[in-house]
Amino acid sequence: MARILVVEDNPANMRLAALVLEKAGHQVLQAYEAESGLQAARTDRPELILMDIQLPGMDGLTATRLLKADPQTADIRIIALTAFAMKGDEEKMRAAGCDGYVAKPIRYKELISAIDQLLNGRSPPAEAPPQTP
Numbered sequence: 001m002a003r004i005l006v007v008e009d010n011p012a013n014m015r016l017a018a019l020v021l022e023k024a025g026h027q028v029l030q031a032y033e034a035e036s037g038l039q040a041a042r043t044d045r046p047e048l049i050l051m052d053i054q055l056p057g058m059d060g061l062t063a064t065r066l067l068k069a070d071p072q073t074a075d076i077r078i079i080a081l082t083a084f085a086m087k088g089d090e091e092k093m094r095a096a097g098c099d100g101y102v103a104k105p106i107r108y109k110e111l112i113s114a115i116d117q118l119l120n121g122r123s124p125p126a127e128a129p130p131q132t133p
Contacts, residue, residue, distance in 0.1 A: 001025040002119050005046040007037035007063070008081065009055050013104075017050060017081075020108045026115075034058035038066060041073045048118060050111075051098070053082040061096040068097030077118045081106065 004026045008014045011032075018028045029044055031037035034055045041049060049067070053060040060080060067073040080093045080101035093101045100114050 001027070002047040002115075003027045003029060003044065004115070005029040005031060005037060005040050005044065005049045007031045007034060007049060007055065007060065008052045009033060010052075013052075013081075013106075017106070017111075020111065021115075024112050024115075034060060034063035038063055038073075041067055041076060042070070045073075046076060048077045048079065048115060050079050050081050050102075050115075053080050053093070061093065061098075064093075064097045079111075079114055079118065 001024065004021055006014060006017045006021070006028060008017060008030075009032050014030055014032070018030065021028045029040055029046055031040050035058060037049070037051070040046070051060040051064055055063070064078050064080070067076060067078065077099045078097065080098040081104060082089065082093070082101055083104045090101060099118055102111050102114055
């Protein structure tokens, strides 16, 4: 399958994402902050990046802008992982260069579906914000 870089600062979220991706047959690369994610993207050339938006130091949108501005990494597909699911947030993520986004808490079937769609050259549908009780 694909080599996927997960940039996520929360160790529990990283373990869960890695487990789900590995079970789906993907190879998982891990970075716990944006700077190491940028380096991994340049060095390891993943097919796709799952980018947390709220990271310590440089945020995920800034990292995405840098990746999309660099000819060496501009073609890598990026899915934002975010707790932001308010109206207008998707536009901010797309403006930064994200090819899709998945709201947290992650629904793993939707995550795998979004990954599969991007890897097969289709744009994923916009995810509906989580429902509040």
